[in-house]
Ligand code: ATP
């Protein structure tokens with residue numbers, strides 16, 4: 458079986474973008490691949506986090522993974538900081554990554570603009586740690602949204618470079634991007650992607666928003682001039698709503714456009730809101746159930762960390778040997 462690795466930062470409550478662009482697909486891949494899913498807490502501190510919030514959110518993200526259908530009997534689910542090999546491999550890979558290539562990363566540029574008061578070194582080397590996450594498991598595929606494509610590319614570049622200099626060590630990973638919903642945009646500013654760290658509460662739908670909140674946010678969603686419900690470059694708001702609708706109903710965008718032929722924006726937005734609320738309802742119910750079962754949740758991430766460490770330490774040993782470190 459081919460191996461899959463992916464992760465989400467516990468940097469905020471999960472959004473519909475995280476769900477459609479990432480987690481929903483993770484669940485589908487479990488039967489055909491060996492899947493390893495991580496909550497990347499080390500990555501999240503590249504932006505200031507309140508410790509108590511981080512602690513709570515890390516477990517909430519874990520429970521949202523499980524509620525969305527990631528089954529701990531099929532997949533490894535764990536917390537990044539529990540497996541020290543990520544940070545250790547990141548050091549070695551950092552010595553094989555160039556300042557120049559890291560400076561070209563759009564996420565770094567965007568996040569340094571957004572957090573101009575804290576442009577820390579971790580924010581700059583974020584892609585190196587992400588390369589370590591992927592390469593330490595020798596992952597074949599990395600299911601991510603469009604925004605992470607550049608980071609998977611740099612992971613491939615670093616792996617190729619290492620393999621070339623030290624001899625074959627890492628599997629070269631490939632990004633796996635969904636056809637529909639690879640880039641869900643903010644409901645308030647459809648030129649920006651929906652992000653869980655967005656301070657504007659109306660821009661994103663949270664996985665745990667109740668039905669009324671979801672409907673209200675969709676009713677307020679920014680649409681475009683004109684009245685036609687069509688996916689088009691000059692209609693970013695409508696296009697985004699159509700791709701959300703098609704992602705949650707598993708219809709193509711063309712089928713979605715047909716559903717709304719001749720209808721007004723009001724009716725359209727309400728229908729999208731209802732489709733989203735219907736999709737999220739079972740996820741929310743399962744999340745609530747898991748919240749009442751702390752012991753089970755703890756057993757999942759402990760078992761996950763053990764399984765992940767076993768694989769990761771094998772790669773790390775091999776890497777240390779290749780670069781010329783003495784075995785202990
Ligand atoms: P942050 O604002 O803290 O960076 P985020 O919403 O961008 O949060 P990440 O933890 O950085 O979330 O990314 C987790 C996964 O979700 C990645 O695979 C990423 O590609 C995907 N993802 C994030 N935002 C979107 C989006 N708007 N549309 C589709 N996929 C997304």
Ligand code: MG
Pocket residue numbers: 652
């Ligand atoms: Mg992000």
